[in-house]
Amino acid sequence: MPADFTISLYVFVLAGFLGFEVIKRVSPLLHTPLMSLTNALDAIVVIAAIIICGRRESNLSTILGAIAVAAAFSNMIGGFLITDRMLRMFKLSGRKKQ
Amino acid sequence: MTTTLAASQLVDFAYIFAIALFILSLKWLSSPATARHGVLAGEIGAAVAVVTTFFNPELVEFKWIFVGLLAGVIIGIPLGLVPITAVPQRTAMSHAFGALAASLIGISEFYVRTPHITKFGMIEIAMEVIIGSLSVTGSLIAAGKLQEILPQRPIVYKGQNIVSLTVLGTAVILALVLMFRPDLTVLFPIMVVVSLFFGFLLVMPIGGADMPTVISLLNSYVGLSAALLGFVLSSRVLVVAGALDGSSGFILSVIMCKAMNRSFTNVLFGAFGQLQVSAEAGKEERTVRSASPEEAAQIIGSSNSVIVVPGYGMAVAQAQHKVREMFDILTKKGIDVKFAIHPVAGRMPGHMNVLLAEADIPYDKLIDMETANSEMPQTDVALIIGANDVTNPAAKTDQGSPIYGMPIIEVDKARTAMVIKRSLNPGFAGIDNPLYYMDKTLMLFGDAKKFVSDIVHELSGGGGH
Numbered sequence: 001m002p003a004d005f006t007i008s009l010y011v012f013v014l015a016g017f018l019g020f021e022v023i024k025r026v027s028p029l030l031h032t033p034l035m036s037l038t039n040a041l042d043a044i045v046v047i048a049a050i051i052i053c054g055r056r057e058s059n060l061s062t063i064l065g066a067i068a069v070a071a072a073f074s075n076m077i078g079g080f081l082i083t084d085r086m087l088r089m090f091k092l093s094g095r096k097k098q
Numbered sequence: 099m100t101t102t103l104a105a106s107q108l109v110d111f112a113y114i115f116a117i118a119l120f121i122l123s124l125k126w127l128s129s130p131a132t133a134r135h136g137v138l139a140g141e142i143g144a145a146v147a148v149v150t151t152f153f154n155p156e157l158v159e160f161k162w163i164f165v166g167l168l169a170g171v172i173i174g175i176p177l178g179l180v181p182i183t184a185v186p187q188r189t190a191m192s193h194a195f196g197a198l199a200a201s202l203i204g205i206s207e208f209y210v211r212t213p214h215i216t217k218f219g220m221i222e223i224a225m226e227v228i229i230g231s232l233s234v235t236g237s238l239i240a241a242g243k244l245q246e247i248l249p250q251r252p253i254v255y256k257g258q259n260i261v262s263l264t265v266l267g268t269a270v271i272l273a274l275v276l277m278f279r280p281d282l283t284v285l286f287p288i289m290v291v292v293s294l295f296f297g298f299l300l301v302m303p304i305g306g307a308d309m310p311t312v313i314s315l316l317n318s319y320v321g322l323s324a325a326l327l328g329f330v331l332s333s334r335v336l337v338v339a340g341a342l343d344g345s346s347g348f349i350l351s352v353i354m355c356k357a358m359n360r361s362f363t364n365v366l367f368g369a370f371g372q373l374q375v376s377a378e379a380g381k382e383e384r385t386v387r388s389a390s391p392e393e394a395a396q397i398i399g400s401s402n403s404v405i406v407v408p409g410y411g412m413a414v415a416q417a418q419h420k421v422r423e424m425f426d427i428l429t430k431k432g433i434d435v436k437f438a439i440h441p442v443a444g445r446m447p448g449h450m451n452v453l454l455a456e457a458d459i460p461y462d463k464l465i466d467m468e469t470a471n472s473e474m475p476q477t478d479v480a481l482i483i484g485a486n487d488v489t490n491p492a493a494k495t496d497q498g499s500p501i502y503g504m505p506i507i508e509v510d511k512a513r514t515a516m517v518i519k520r521s522l523n524p525g526f527a528g529i530d531n532p533l534y535y536m537d538k539t540l541m542l543f544g545d546a547k548k549f550v551s552d553i554v555h556e557l558s559g560g561g562g563h
Binding site: 040053060068079084087088092093 | 113116120121123124125127128129130133134136137140141143144147148151152154156157158159160162163165166167169170171172173174175176177178179180182185188189192193195196198199200202203205206207209210216218222313314317320321324325327328329331332333334335336337338339340341342343344345346347348349350353439441446447448449451452455456458460461462463464466
């Protein structure tokens with residue numbers, strides 16, 4: 001097994017357990033925003049798309065990279081936007097809307 | 099030389115910083131009070147990571163990157179501004195986009211590396227691209243069903259599971275062949291197409307009522323494909339972000355499955371609502387008690403406590419704002435009104451909470467199934483709006499029922515149960531609900547929005563007496 005793979009596997013296992021422990025504590029009230037937030041965070045693949053697109057390996061990789069940049073970045077922008085919109089709606093009793 | 103080294107170190111530190119913020123972001127989501135800080139933390143982390151990526155010394159051309167980013171902004175902003183009622187289909191669309199990005203990067207990486215690709219590298223790329231591609235089509239089908247472009251009924255045929263598994267098997271075999279013969283590059287696009295087709299086959303048979311599980315499962319696949327992409331590119335930031343997204347989807351899938359007392363395999367391979375149609379035929383006529391809006395308003399208005407049980411029907415009828423008006427009037431009268439949310443009510447995890455929050459119902463009035471069930475025996479009225487299976491007492495009593503064993507909100511324990519429903523037709527999954535024939539149950543026949551609005555009219559003294 002390549003060393004790089006082993007390191008990635010360590011990171012994956014640790015991050016998976018950490019994610020499990022943190023996300024387990026998310027209130028069921030917020031499961032919809034949780035999904036849109038993790039979508040936005042997952043859109044960090046945009047950084048890989050940027051590199052694929054901009055390192056000029058071939059026309060194909062530039063085109064695929066550009067489409068991937070668009071897809072991932074729209075998720076990032078849209079995901080944060082809608083998560084914040086939804087979270088703004090959650091209010092306690094007695095605290096009336098503006 | 100030293101400058102490039104410094105630049106790549108800078109990028110790495112920025113990514114580590116971003117990851118720390120991502121974890122904090124999810125941690126702050128634990129409560130509505132801190133949740134918005136979580137979004138901010140995520141945004142800062144993402145912005146830092148994206149900006150520093152431009153310092154990567156590998157980058158030589160920027161034009162197409164900016165075209166891509168611009169397109170992302172143009173598509174992303176409308177997707178962030180969709181009405182709250184469209185959130186389930188929007189979420190499915192963003193699963194598709196996330197999976198598309200991950201798949202395209204994997205595909206591009208394959209063509210860059212072949213034919214000098216290691217066996218190990220090939221299998222990583224193949225797994226990444228298979229999972230990514232099936233999530234693309236699977237999510238698009240889910241979005242189509244949620245948008246009601248595609249039929250929401252489960253679409254099933256004989257030998258379906260064998261066909262689906264054969265298609266998946268074909269993709270895996272192509273991947274294995276490519277591992278030993280990466281020079282047969284023509285097989286790679288075939289593998290992609292076969293995986294896309296499998297995603298279609300996987301979600302097509304699944305009915306609307308199972309969408310909360312499917313959408314969560316697709317969420318975890320998208321996370322997994324991003325993490326695998328991190329393996330392919332040796333990018334730990336992707337591994338972490340993918341693992342977080344994947345574990346989130348996985349946790350939600352488990353919660354949804356438990357809330358339906360079903361297993362993953364059962365959701366994916368056992369379409370619901372097909373089996374018992376024949377069993378229901380030939381049932382004797384049973385009597386139901388129905389009530390008018392005036393009668394309903396009178397009972398609700400003279401009660402001390404009401405628990406509203408909303409379901410997908412409330413979302414379809416767009417009744418949540420009328421429900422809020424009712425909530426306001428009753429609260430003013432000193433009646434205790436709460437909303438009991440079943441984990442699988444609606445079309446995605448947390449769907450009902452978001453709809454009610456949008457209608458300005460305070461979240462401390464939204465209670466979970468366990469709390470609701472402990473309060474139900476002291477509750478005067480349980481008002482069911484557009485929910486069916488999640489209140490079906492057959493889940494506890496009738497071993498022959500397809501939903502036997504599913505945890506329900508025990509509205510039959512309240513003093514009176516009122517069900518707003520269009521007709522006596524069995525619900526989405528086609529399962530008969532004995533609640534409707536109980537003595538304590540009043541059926542309120544009509545459109546949810548219209549009926550609640552009539553009740554509001556009566557309660558506010560506008561009855562014209």
